[in-house]
Amino acid sequence: MAKQPTTSELEILNILWEKECATVREVFEIISETKSITYTTVLKLMQIMTEKDLVEREEQGKAHLYRAKIAQTETQKGLVSELLEKVFRGSAMQLVQHLLETKKTSPQEMKEIRKMIQKAEKEAKNE
């Protein structure tokens, strides 16, 4: 399995996944709304991420345009299964249980989760 991105990298990836592509300045603007950080720090992070092949960049004019190179879904799956193993030793049920207790999950959301599971159960039967 591929190595998981760090916390800072994930923060940047989240922005890139949402915006499709972005310059360092754009990423910097968004992050600095919630966090004190300098422009060059974000730049350096994104340069390192380029080396690691987490993102790719296109050199258009002065500023480079960055794009995520790893898929959001795959990354999320990887992080979930890591947590599942490390913290719950593989017990998906325990994970969900804590999830429901932790967050004040809205009734609406709960309903959706239940539907999703019922759908998954049905599909499992038909295979």
Next chain:
Amino acid sequence: MAKQPTTSELEILNILWEKECATVREVFEIISETKSITYTTVLKLMQIMTEKDLVEREEQGKAHLYRAKIAQTETQKGLVSELLEKVFRGSAMQLVQHLLETKKTSPQEMKEIRKMIQKAEKEAKNE
């Protein structure tokens, strides 16, 4: 929120939670079944964990007896909500969805998860 334990610390905590209490040697024996590591490394980790107040120790005779000082449930909850925020921006549904896709969740386990959610839904109604 309290700082989350690191990966190595969690590995040790899992053992202490299961065994109630243990010496460094016992922890070392268990970890070294699956991983190449020296005795003093485990010792050092557990000493640091003592400083951090993650575990406490009782000095009985030569070897110290260690015990987890933080609760398993609380730690698990903390780690889940951290993941929920960082990776899914708070969407519990997305997390569960990836969970079901990632792991080949057994039909039995799926059924249990569904029951758990239905129970949670019922309880939410009665409040």
Next chain:
DNA sequence: TGACATCTACGAAGCAGTTCGTATATCATC
């Protein structure tokens, strides 16, 4: 009591992630 096994204490190295300062390149525009 002396030798040996086993324990704790502790310093230090190595590595990865994060942060920032400074140097240098590039572009627009006057």
Next chain:
DNA sequence: GATGATATACGAACTGCTTCGTAGATGTCA
């Protein structure tokens, strides 16, 4: 073409985690 704003490149410091070697304390038993 000089100036200023804005970009990238890069080195370096700092921190925290992990790992291990060595030194010294402690208990056991012949």
